[in-house]
Amino acid sequence: MTLDLEALYIDLHRHPELSFQETRTAGVIAHSLTDLGIEFEEGVGKTGVAAVIRNGEGPVVWLRADMDALPVPEQTGLDYASTARGTDPAGTDVPVMHACGHDMHVSSLLGALERLVATKSEWSGTVVAVFQPAEEYGAGSQAMIADGVLDRFPRPDIVLGQHVTPLPAGTIGVRSGTQMAASDGLTVTLLGRGGHGSRPQATIDPIVMAAATVMRLQTVVSREVDPRDVAVVTVGSIHAGLKNNIIPAEAKLELSLRYPDDEARARVLEKVERIVRAEALASGAEEPPVIVTDHSLPPTINDVDATARLTAAFDRAFGAGTVIDPGMFTGSEDVSWFAREAGVPLVFWFWGGVDPAAFAAAKAAGTVERDIPTNHSPFFAPLLQPTLANGVENLVVAAREFLTDAPA
Amino acid sequence: MTLDLEALYIDLHRHPELSFQETRTAGVIAHSLTDLGIEFEEGVGKTGVAAVIRNGEGPVVWLRADMDALPVPEQTGLDYASTARGTDPAGTDVPVMHACGHDMHVSSLLGALERLVATKSEWSGTVVAVFQPAEEYGAGSQAMIADGVLDRFPRPDIVLGQHVTPLPAGTIGVRSGTQMAASDGLTVTLLGRGGHGSRPQATIDPIVMAAATVMRLQTVVSREVDPRDVAVVTVGSIHAGLKNNIIPAEAKLELSLRYPDDEARARVLEKVERIVRAEALASGAEEPPVIVTDHSLPPTINDVDATARLTAAFDRAFGAGTVIDPGMFTGSEDVSWFAREAGVPLVFWFWGGVDPAAFAAAKAAGTVERDIPTNHSPFFAPLLQPTLANGVENLVVAAREFLTDAPA
Amino acid sequence: MTLDLEALYIDLHRHPELSFQETRTAGVIAHSLTDLGIEFEEGVGKTGVAAVIRNGEGPVVWLRADMDALPVPEQTGLDYASTARGTDPAGTDVPVMHACGHDMHVSSLLGALERLVATKSEWSGTVVAVFQPAEEYGAGSQAMIADGVLDRFPRPDIVLGQHVTPLPAGTIGVRSGTQMAASDGLTVTLLGRGGHGSRPQATIDPIVMAAATVMRLQTVVSREVDPRDVAVVTVGSIHAGLKNNIIPAEAKLELSLRYPDDEARARVLEKVERIVRAEALASGAEEPPVIVTDHSLPPTINDVDATARLTAAFDRAFGAGTVIDPGMFTGSEDVSWFAREAGVPLVFWFWGGVDPAAFAAAKAAGTVERDIPTNHSPFFAPLLQPTLANGVENLVVAAREFLTDAPA
Amino acid sequence: MTLDLEALYIDLHRHPELSFQETRTAGVIAHSLTDLGIEFEEGVGKTGVAAVIRNGEGPVVWLRADMDALPVPEQTGLDYASTARGTDPAGTDVPVMHACGHDMHVSSLLGALERLVATKSEWSGTVVAVFQPAEEYGAGSQAMIADGVLDRFPRPDIVLGQHVTPLPAGTIGVRSGTQMAASDGLTVTLLGRGGHGSRPQATIDPIVMAAATVMRLQTVVSREVDPRDVAVVTVGSIHAGLKNNIIPAEAKLELSLRYPDDEARARVLEKVERIVRAEALASGAEEPPVIVTDHSLPPTINDVDATARLTAAFDRAFGAGTVIDPGMFTGSEDVSWFAREAGVPLVFWFWGGVDPAAFAAAKAAGTVERDIPTNHSPFFAPLLQPTLANGVENLVVAAREFLTDAPA
Secondary structure (H helix, E strand, C coil), X not given: CCCCHHHHHHHHHHCCCCCCCCHHHHHHHHHHHHXXXXXXXXXECCCEEEEEEEECCCCEEEEEEECCCECCCCCCCCCCCCCCEEECCCCCEEECECCCCHHHHHHHHHHHHHHHXXXXXXXXXXXXXXXXXXXXXXXXXHHHHHCCHHHHXXXXXXXXXXXXXXXXXXXXECCCEEEECEEEEEEEEEECECEECCCHHHCECXXXXXXXXXXXXXXXXXXXXXXXXXXXXXXXXXXXXXXXXXXXXXXXXXXXXXXXXXXXXXXXXXXXXXXXXXXXXXXXXXXXXXXXXXXXXXXXXXXXXXXXXXXXXXXXXXXCCCEECCCCECCXXXXXXXXXXXXXXXXXXXEEEECHHHHHHHHHHCCCCCCCCXXXXXXXXXXXXXXXXXXXXHHHHHHHHHCEECCC | CCCCHHHHHHHHHHCCCCCCCCHHHHHHHHHHHHHHCCEEEEEECCCEEEEEXXXXXXXXXXXXXXXXXXXXXXXXXXXXXXXXXXXXXXXXXXXXXXXXXXXXXXXXXXXXXXXXXXXXXXXXXXEEEXXXXXXXXXXHHHHHHHCCHHHHCCCCCXXXXXXXXXXXXXXXXXXXXEEECEEEEEEEEEECECEECCCHHHCECHHHXXXXXXXXXXXXXXXXXXXXXXXXXXXXXXXXCCCCCEECCEEEEEEEEEECCHHHHHHHHHHHHHHHHHHHHHCCCCCCCEEEEEEEECCEEECHHHHHHHHHHHHHHHCCCCEECCCCECCCCCCHHHHHHHCCCEEEEEEEEECHHHHHHHHHCCCCCCCCCCCCCXXXXXXXXXXXXXXXXXXXXXXXXXXXXXXC | CCCCHHHHHHXXXXXXXXXXXXXXXXXXXXXXXXXXXXXXXXXXXXXXXXXXXXXXXXXXXXXXXXXXCECCCCCCCCCCCCCCEEECCCCCEEECECCCCHHHHHHHHHHHHHHXXXXXXXXXXXXXXXXXXXXXXXXXXXXXXXXXXXXXXXXXCXXXXXXXXXXXXXXXXXXXXXXXXXXXXXXXXXXXXXXXXXXXXXXXXXXXXXXXXXXXXXXXXXXXXXXXXXXXXXXXXXXXCCCCCXXXXXXXXXXEEEECXXXXXXXXXXXXXXXXXXXXXXXXXXXXXXXXXXXXXXXXXXXXXXXXXXXXXXHHHHCCCCEECCCCECCCCCCHHHHHHHCCCEEEEEEEEEXXXXXXXXXXXXXCCCCCCCCCCCCCCCCXXXXXXXXXXXXXXHHHHHCEECXX | CCCCHHHHHHHHHHCCCCCCCCHHHHHHHHHHHHHHCCEEEEEECCCEEEEEEEECCCCEEEEEEECCCECCCCCCCCCCCCCCEEECCCCCEEECECCCCHHHHHHHHHHHHHHHHHCHHHEEEEEEEEEECCCCXXXXXXXXXXXXXXXXXXXXXXXXXXXXXXEECCCEECCCEEEECEEEEEXXXXXXXXXXXXXHHHCECHHHHHHHHHHHHHHHHHHHCCCCCCCXXXXXXXXXXXXXXXECCEEEEEEEEEECCHHHHHHHHHHHHHHHHHHHHHCCCCCCCEEEEEEEECCEEECHHHHHHHHHHHHXXXXXXXXXXXXXXXXXCCCHHHHHHHCCCEEEEEEEEECHHHHHHHHHHCCCCCCCCCCCCCXXXXXXXXXXXXXXXXXXHHHHHHCEECCC
């Protein structure tokens, strides 16, 4: 029985699911694992799946892929573009799209498992495949840990994971130390006083309060952080009001903050909170804003020794120059929790899924108007191949590097 | 058969309906008109109802009441508070409340019709009762006109209407000339470029564009309009984004603008458009914003002679000092279209529904924390009585003033 | 001895002087009064001049003209345009211009005195001419009062004054009740922390603090004042920093606020202070801003009876239709203090100095690019005639209205 | 004849001079060079001084010190604090202070020259001492080059320079590659329309235009630059208006921009210009803003080989650990032009002038309230010693490293 990985990828892409709702995705994974004869459990951390290949003495290597999609309206124009919709935590019906490539992650990991099963005679040790839900909420790895994944399955000696990006296909990006930023997601509710749109003087306008707050929040990065340090303060959503002629009573902002370490985190959070509170005072708000932390992600720090070892392995396998230092990414990940909790090394790398030359040609020809789209864009569309084949190969090479070679 | 007006009002208050969805309200009206033996038609302008009392020779007096409610979450704490929900034009499920008192308008008009039927021997002429939908969208009177209300029913010699407000109960406010402002409702869509919240440099952030636009729009009133002129620029809703870590591709603003006349309208619209376009340029937007006019309401101008006549009638009926000049209201109405289209005079007045002394006492006692709530507030709650009785009486006095007294 | 009023006006226009520095102006006035044989004192309220014509029994009529000019660089292109410079209170060298027409006020009052002296046989009573300094600082009338002007000269039965404006020449504007707004002038010092322009994180940037404050102050008028009420919040000056690469330690704002009455004054001042303080908090300022009131002007309220009497007199003298209701002006005056302190009526009117038809023709011909310039503009240039002749005549008619006619 | 370096430093500190006005400073330098018997010329690049020690065959080493002070009001409380004042290019009287330590640079270079003269037997080659004016304007090195400094004096084989900073005394900070940012200084004049403060509708308010521009400029760094890249957009001065009740016709902003390289420079300049122009459009400005580049400084890039050699020399001379990598500085320098123009290597390093432990103790004791002040702060105050001795020693060690050792 052989997996048809391309069909599997297209199927997942067509059926994206929001965080902690990845039930169909889990079903596809479970079906594939059954075909491969691999032992697994579903429902680990709500909708996660964990699988084990036990192959004699040797290290335990965890390979992790995240499963969830995003509330983004796909505009790629692909044959297999998503038209799916879902219900977000607020109960709103939203479009859903694999705009971050987690479908590629799942497909690659299933392909790698197939290869590791087929080559069991060449290695010994244990491989644990972790199909993690809700990475986009920064909550899935903690949910799996809370559900006992570290105890119910062989504890790792190393945790490995990968992410597809708009690097050129054939390139792998990885660096020692901080690879991805720490991040917090905040929801800020600004409390004003509602009334008729024609009588602003009887209200405390929360939309003006929100606008002033958004403008002032820009100064955290522009004025209060060392220009040489990485910091991001994004207001990713703003919602207030139902009708042009009613001034609403409140406004909601969702913020995404990024920093390289815990010290910077504390400093930026203090500044954001200071500004949010002061702008409410400037509006004459009768109640202070409500600030809630929705999630808090640690920095993704690659182990120095393991990264050096893996970089060498990639260069041996794919040719010198395959691995580049992509710099620190300002995006964040929750894969770190597995390694932090187990007290073992982590290596998390990026692999490329774009043909820049073909893209430039298409743009020159007028077929494409935009630049290469980034993750989370409605136009995000990694090449199916060689990206999928590379994703499989990366995981196989990486796993084998940290497993024991079987005696000849 | 006698109408139980208080029960009718409470029933309408409990079952508010959004604009052009007033089917249950129309049913209640139809049922009451049938009980009163008054001829009527439903479905005039989608969900409107028009009724006629023909009573011999004489002028045709139109009495107009609006029917629709608002997407406001009722917080009055009344026994008969609304818990209703509805679906707004965007398909969103929203709370619904009679936060503008249209339930009081409908009940008062039904009560007045009952009185006019009962006193037919005292007057002659024709009374047309216009139960208008969708005043809150500024679209209902035009819908009824488009549906032939002026031809299918006796054309008016005068159009009369009234609105309940937080004036003291027992007071009527009316003035000659501009009584309510002209108004436009605009939807502005700001077009940016979406992407991951950690990579703002790859995006054109529409939320920052929106915030800067909202702040700049304040300067229309603060700097560009003569301080002695009335002008309002309200941003009543702002919506962008689904998640803290995705920068969305666009933001939507809904604006409500107010002015005393058509010249001011042209000037303010030009300024608003100038600012919206320039702020998009400041953001480096690749496409200009889309600005759509959702509705455009004329000023509500009370006929000088008819207003003088009606004021005298009210003072005779209710005592000198009942009528005050409430000044121009910055709110707007679409009742004018009936009179403009027919080329006849209009008088539109306000009547009070609040006991300020009782309110002040409750506030002093700590039972109530807020000031007297205005129309469109979630706390808006006119006294059931004497407001309802006054609303009935106002319409009867006003109609009789412009009808012919029957020969003794 | 006859005054050459045109030459006198041109001389004053060429030699404008800043507030409380009107020494040359006082000299010209003194010289003219001496020529006319009128008794006077110089140095009343620093640089003011008061003169008396005693002419038997009868009322005491005060005629007031203000003397000072403004730090505005004249750009009228007139032959007699000012090239003068002065030193402002901060010690800065500035251009000076009669951009508010006080040169016209002084010339007109001297002309009126000449006429009143020449016609002594026709009237009886006392005329006091008050040449007041420092109207632009809102400080001159109080300085004269503090210097005893009400005791050292006959106390008024009525105070009269006039101001030249861009109304059409031949028109007089005056209304009963509030004619000009109350006003406060504030200086706000925002305290930050200075440092090198390349290291903003080590500073508290007072320029960003000032910019956010200015933007937020717009919302007082746009959101917090009844759209039907008059209110102005102008930031007339902003100063911070000496060099592009040094972030300064503080920023200074000068505000001019306007309101129709004392209640509105209290409300607006509270809002302005609230915003200024909150924006400093938003910046993380270590010290609160310093807010100083530089001057506080009462509303200019025209006495109802005296205004009616004067309006009738003007219409009799100059023809019906000469007097219009100019509406309330948002500008402010300190002339009120004389009448308030003495407890007597005040009438303060405007007279026109522009030929709109000629202006429109010049604009059509391309000779002039701008609209008719307002007071305080560098282009402000009332027509020399008939403005000057009218200014004289207005004062004579007004004074005579309140003096006693001599027995024939 | 021995220089009293401490007295010389204190004298310079007490008599700071603004850029291109360093005539007294040049006199002190000339006097000292005469005492040391060193050949020199004054007036090189207006107020600069260049000196030469010719000592046989060997490399030509340039040692550069900048001379000018800043318009900062000294608040150090030092015995020898400056109370000097100067006239800035706008003709304004301003306080002047050596807030950037150039007095320490001059004193150290004179001390180093004394040592090099005294030890002539130990080395051979040529030392050129360049006392450069107007570093703070970014204009002095170009002025000296334009005045022929590279031709009138021996051309360098290497250019060396140093800057005192708030690093701990005893520490030297230097790195290969980009050591300091590139920088532009811009003056932006925003053109509005002036008028009376009570009639904003007749004006185009340049202060609101400026405030909106300042707020929007924050988004260049916060939204449009990769969070991992260095960029600074500082508005270091803002000036508009003379009086609270006159709305001025224009506002002036001075901007300081920083970037690591020429590509980033082009991108940021484009964004700044885009925002400035769009905000003028948003205000309805009748004329576009005027944007002038006052100076443009290249990045300060340390030669890789020469830096390695110098680092080793410092560590040998002062002990391992003396040299740290201070990271890239966001400040800028014009020293590069000498090396760029001559096509030779540059090394520019920082040396420490603070005792952090003593500072912390003083703060704990309440003697000092602030953190260690940075360059350009009114509190900037390097320790006289060992800073001065170290500054001398650094230059001697560095010069000797690149000169030839004399044969034993």
